[in-house]
Amino acid sequence: MPRAQLTGIEYYLPQILLGNEELARLYPEWPAAQIEAKTGIRTRHVAAPGETAADMAVQAAKKLFATGKCTPDEIDFLLLCTESPDYFLPPSACLIQHQLNVPKSAGAFDYNLACSGYVYGLAVAQGLIETGAARTVLLLTAETYSKFMHPLDKSVRTLFGDGAAATVIRGVEGQPDASPWIGPFVFGTDGSGAETLIVKCGASRCRQVPENAHAQGPDATGRFPDSYLFMDGPAIFSFTLKTVSTAVKDLLQKIDLPLEAVDLFVFHQANQFMLEALRKQLKIPRERFVISLAEKGNTVSSTIPMALLDAQRDGQLKPGQRVMVVGFGVGLSWAAGLVTWIGI
């Protein structure tokens, strides 16, 4: 049986920058230093008008190909995690297959997840490879939340940045008895929390985007028009504190190892305040916990692959280490998994 191995990551960030000084000019009640102190973020990247998540995913994939870690013709499955497809139909993954010259014999589909999406993608890629359905999977994550956010909504504009990542997962033969390089995983879903992080209008339940929504400010409760991203920060925060520690413990129980057996924890990079709360809750030493969002912000499904690559470049992540990746957010949805790092 082939074993799945993560063999390459690259990422792409759009050129337009949004720094704390600019945000502080828009929201004088939040000085730039305070934004950085609370979020851990100095700069976010913003997709240009007309630049879509699929465009950014293509750029990330081209960067990956340029490293020589894989070529388009090797790919026999393409997965795209995004909530910002180019169209209702066709899937953006099909458009990307054509743009990247991935063979027509490859499978390709989009899946709609956000901050938990990378971990789900690794699990799907592992399943495709280890059942013999695919040999080389290109996992793309891409998001443009900037296009969902109301310009005046400081609670989300201070956090989210746009970006995309490309990861290649390959099947490697001849390791029948070795521990897996990818997995196991634990998952979780709680749709009762759907409305705590949502863009309500634009899809099938509410096709009509309210007129002049852009010009409207918040209502008396502070909520912006339904065509914009809504985040109930306190609800998401409580959800995260309740579920992430349980997921981490469940995964450790599944592999029958203590927390100390994990060399590095790479959580979804939501914001520094939340990451620190989770780190303290789980009693993870600072040196075994990655925080890597200062220059990018929360890029949704791409934060984990970006943080993995950054951690390797910074020397925090080394070959042979056992890494736990944990995603959580929109859905509500969460997942945790293990990756044995081979060095990429």
Added chain:
Amino acid sequence: MTRQEFLNELENMMALPPMSLTGKDDLASLPQWDSMQVLSFIVLVEEKLGLVVNGPDVGKSTTVDDLLLLVQARLND
């Protein structure tokens, strides 16, 4: 943890002088109480008592006593 100890923790969290909170304090009148303090309160309860209070309920609280009642309710769960 006693009621007074909890009030002291809240004073510390909001950088208020010791013994300045009585419980009847109106949160809206405390300039320190903002959206970040809502999150800080959730973390404080988790750190001190290992309980996660419901975030939106914290946001809806109007007095310090409301916050204490939320914690009491979770302790009784």
